[in-house]
Amino acid sequence: MTGDHRRQRSGRAVLLLAKSAFAASPIQEMERLAARVAAFDGVTETAFAFTEQGEPSLRETLEALCAKPFAEILILPLFLPMEPSLLAWLKRSLSRWQLEAIEPWPQLRMARQVSESDAFDRLLEALTQSIADQTELVPAARKAAEGSLVPPQKRRVLVCQGGPCNAAGASAIWGHLRNEQKRQNLRTTGDGTMTAKTTCLGPCNLAPVMQVFPEGTYYGGVTERAVDRIISEHLLEGRIVADFAYEANGRKQFLRG
Numbered sequence: 001m002t003g004d005h006r007r008q009r010s011g012r013a014v015l016l017l018a019k020s021a022f023a024a025s026p027i028q029e030m031e032r033l034a035a036r037v038a039a040f041d042g043v044t045e046t047a048f049a050f051t052e053q054g055e056p057s058l059r060e061t062l063e064a065l066c067a068k069p070f071a072e073i074l075i076l077p078l079f080l081p082m083e084p085s086l087l088a089w090l091k092r093s094l095s096r097w098q099l100e101a102i103e104p105w106p107q108l109r110m111a112r113q114v115s116e117s118d119a120f121d122r123l124l125e126a127l128t129q130s131i132a133d134q135t136e137l138v139p140a141a142r143k144a145a146e147g148s149l150v151p152p153q154k155r156r157v158l159v160c161q162g163g164p165c166n167a168a169g170a171s172a173i174w175g176h177l178r179n180e181q182k183r184q185n186l187r188t189t190g191d192g193t194m195t196a197k198t199t200c201l202g203p204c205n206l207a208p209v210m211q212v213f214p215e216g217t218y219y220g221g222v223t224e225r226a227v228d229r230i231i232s233e234h235l236l237e238g239r240i241v242a243d244f245a246y247e248a249n250g251r252k253q254f255l256r257g
Helices: 003-007 024-038 058-066 084-100 120-129 163-167 170-183 224-235
Strands: 012-018 045-050 072-077 107-110 155-160 193-198 210-213 217-219
Touching (some): 045 058, 058 072, 058 084, 072 084, 084 107, 084 163, 163 170, 170 193, 170 224
16 A cells, blocks of 8 residues: 555544354444444444454454545454453454555554443442342243254364463454354254364464364364365365364474464
8 A cells, every 4th residue: 555545544443342242132232332432523433343253253344444544443342351361362363464464454553441441430330329220130930841952963163262272362263163154054064063162172382273073183273264264175075174284193293384
């Protein structure tokens, strides 16, 4: 991008960031929040995204905003509490995505954590004092027992959620996998695929780590692009993706490339 194009950039976009959304209700809540922020002075456009499961994802939303001529994009994380590993992943991923971009991005800023805001105490006080905004909770009626079907899917994908994997962005890998599972109907396509989070899978220095069954294949250094290939080649065609696969050979291994 030329200097002339840089000078033509103007305005400020605000990107509200949440962790995940499993249904329509939280997405609608984010839409309402974005609409409220859009009314603030100095805000040209608002958007929202999720770091884990839910659409739109952080990367695709950022890329869409960066394609517009904004001078600045403010990322506003709506997390309580803010996990240090998530914050570290955010900063690393934003740097990596900027380096991978074909054209330079506008200036990125990140707002302070919600709990560090000077206005947070006033919000907590208002929530504890206003009876009109409180909902009384009563015991629920006992439900009759219901049966369950045993899943027929033959494939299982485990995404490690151990400390090193979380620090390396496992939550985003999980979110991307789940979004693609929904988009491509992976539960009913091919042999059928079920996905699950798990505790430490073992090879921590290969983080983030995934394991695919029934083969038991370990994948390390997994990125969103790696997930796409694992889906198309391994889950749907039965071919292990050697570029990201690591075999148990009795020796310590290191991330390739």
